[in-house]
Amino acid sequence: MKKRIEQLVHENIRQMQPYVPGLQPQGSGWIKLNTNELPYPPPPAVGAAISAEMERLARYPNPTSALLREELARIHGVEVGNVIIGNGSDDLLNLLARAFGGEDRITSETFPSYSLYPVVTAIAGGAIESIPFGGDFSLPLEDLLARPSDLLFLTCPNAPTGVRFPMEDLRLLAEGVEGLLVIDEAYVEFAQASALPLLQEFENVVLTRTFSKAYGLAGLRVGYAMAASPVIDVLDRIRDSYNVNRLSQAGALAALASQPVYDDYVRQIQEIRQKVHDFLVTSKWDIYPSEANFLFAEPVSAAGERGPEIASTLFEWLKERKILVRYFPKHPLTASRLRISIGSSSEMERFMEEITKWQKGA
Numbered sequence: 286m287k288k289r290i291e292q293l294v295h296e297n298i299r300q301m302q303p304y305v306p307g308l309q310p311q312g313s314g315w316i317k318l319n320t321n322e323l324p325y326p327p328p329p330a331v332g333a334a335i336s337a338e339m340e341r342l343a344r345y346p347n348p349t350s351a352l353l354r355e356e357l358a359r360i361h362g363v364e365v366g367n368v369i370i371g372n373g374s375d376d377l378l379n380l381l382a383r384a385f386g387g388e389d390r391i392t393s394e395t396f397p398s399y400s401l402y403p404v405v406t407a408i409a410g411g412a413i414e415s416i417p418f419g420g421d422f423s424l425p426l427e428d429l430l431a432r433p434s435d436l437l438f439l440t441c442p443n444a445p446t447g448v449r450f451p452m453e454d455l456r457l458l459a460e461g462v463e464g465l466l467v468i469d470e471a472y473v474e475f476a477q478a479s480a481l482p483l484l485q486e487f488e489n490v491v492l493t494r495t496f497s498k499a500y501g502l503a504g505l506r507v508g509y510a511m512a513a514s515p516v517i518d519v520l521d522r523i524r525d526s527y528n529v530n531r532l533s534q535a536g537a538l539a540a541l542a543s544q545p546v547y548d549d550y551v552r553q554i555q556e557i558r559q560k561v562h563d564f565l566v567t568s569k570w571d572i573y574p575s576e577a578n579f580l581f582a583e584p585v586s587a588a589g590e591r592g593p594e595i596a597s598t599l600f601e602w603l604k605e606r607k608i609l610v611r612y613f614p615k616h617p618l619t620a621s622r623l624r625i626s627i628g629s630s631s632e633m634e635r636f637m638e639e640i641t642k643w644q645k646g647a
């Protein structure tokens with residue numbers, strides 16, 4: 286007798302909650318401050334490199350993304366064997382969970398953090414242990430070190446707070462954790478420092494990076510990881526054979542060759558971030574000093590009220606005005622706050638104007 290689909294699917298897959306991406310609204314006129322994308326277009330060289338690949342689409346791409354690997358190794362001063370390219374960094378987080386986490390392994394994260402970590406852990410047949418931040422969102426170092434972990438995911442600079450953890454704390458964590466410490470550096474280009482030096486010191490440190498944020502190529506889906514070669518070898522064995530398509534490899538390589546353009550973009554985002562931060566401080570919002578391309582802040586109403594109701598009302602109010610920010614209502618640590626991606630100068634001027642109106646009780 287034929288089995289039903291529910292009987293055929295693995296129990297962990299049947300039970301897991303899938304990842305919920307931020308809204309990608311249809312239609313025009315939106316100010317999109319909800320998924321931490323770069324508000325600027327790619328330099329023409331990126332488009333030209335992608336166009337040049339079009340006539341070669343009948344051929345499979347380079348299976349190891351060799352040129353991109355070599356270039357990233359050169360840029361970061363590591364060996365080619367220390368780098369792997371993924372279909373976005375999500376691809377690599379998934380591979381890490383499959384190879385080192387999941388069933389019979391202890392996988393941990395700090396909480397709140399990137400909500401994909403529990404998903405990739407569940408797909409791999411495990412359940413993630415979430416170690417909550419304290420009220421001030423500082424690193425719960427003692428709690429993290431007090432329990433064993435085979436695979437620990439940490440976002441730095443952190444999402445959703447934007448705070449970068451001190452290098453000394455990261456070093457203590459790398460030293461103390463039994464298993465792999467994955468430092469997700471999706472936002473590192475907007476920050477003052479990277480954990481890259483730890484790669485030379487520790488075989489158990491993995492850094493994941495992406496072209497989706499500071500390189501403004503979220504639509505191309507390219508990420509990379511850097512780690513000791515035994516870790517990279519394992520990931521290489523289990524990835525899809527052609528996990529990064531031809532257009533993406535070419536586009537990302539061209540982006541690296543246009544580095545000064547991106548340095549300028551990042552400088553602009555940092556300046557706008559400071560301006561919006563200062564505006565929100567003046568407006569009495571509670572806010573963290575972000576080193577990423579977003580701010581995580583607690584709004585305050587005209588009457589001086591704060592809390593989940595205020596945050597959710599403002600979220601909807603902005604949405605009605607076609608300004609989309611991100612709201613995480615499910616946990617007390619996040620429910621009173623909004624995460625606001627840093628858009629272009631004109632987008633953020635408009636955002637600040639609307640906030641001023643709202644705070645005047647509009």
Ligand code: PMP
Nearest residue numbers: 373374375399444471495497508
């Ligand atoms: N890590 C973090 C912390 C992120 O916020 C994101 C983007 N949502 C990613 C990784 C995934 O980036 P990518 O587009 O490279 O898959």
